[in-house]
Amino acid sequence: MxxxxxxxxxxxxxxxYPVIALDKRDVERLAKHHGMTFDEAKRAFTREAHGHKIIMRRKADLYYGRICRFFDTVQRCCTIYTARPAVCRAFPGDGRCGYYDFLTFERRAQDDPTWIAVTNNED
Ligand code: SF4
Ligand code: SF4
Incomplete structure (x- = not known):
């Protein structure tokens, strides 16, 4: 479909999302993309949370409070598309995205093609 x-x-x-989880291969890919060592990339782009999970560092965002550090908050797109983690490649899979369904429903209902569903997720 x-x-x-x-x-x-x-x-x-x-x-x-507060948790963008990375595995070793994701960090290796980021390191190669930026011409860094594994340890340099891990330190610069990730942090540990929820025990020992490696997650992407985040930064401030007007609409959602916090967002992935690699997100272009003006163009609203990923700046490392070819080097993005596996979880980003897989999401949301084939078929539907719940947020997009909600967004398009509200844009139609409010007759405003620029309407955005804001949230405020802090770390
Ligand atoms: S797609 Fe890019 S900007 Fe979005 S979470 Fe993944 S790495 Fe970050
Ligand atoms: S449509 Fe869904 S999968 Fe695509 S960027 Fe928006 S929330 Fe993410």
């Missing part, structure tokens, strides 16, 4: 969502028309809600 073709995807029923269009990330280009979305302000990037999924990139604001």
């Amino acid at each position: 073709p995807a029923q969502y269009n990330c280009r028309k979305c302000p990037g809600y999924c990139c604001s």
Whole structure:
């Protein structure tokens, strides 16, 4: 089934998830992309949370409070698309995205194609 969502028309809600988990291969990919060692990339781009899980560092965002450090908050897109972690490649899979369904429903209902569902998720 073709995807029923269009990330280009979305302000990037999924990139604001508090936990973007990375494994060793994800950190290796980030390191290679930035010409860094594994340890340098791990220190610069990730932090540990929830016990020993490695997660992406975040930064401030107007709409969602906090968002992935690699998100362009003006263009509303990923700045490391070819080097993004596996979890970002897999999400939301084939079919539908719940946030996009909500966004498009509200944009139609409010007759406002620019409407954005804001949240405020802090660390
Ligand atoms: S929330 Fe859904 S539509 Fe928006 S960027 Fe993520 S996957 Fe794409
Ligand atoms: S790496 Fe890219 S796709 Fe993944 S959360 Fe960060 S900005 Fe979004």
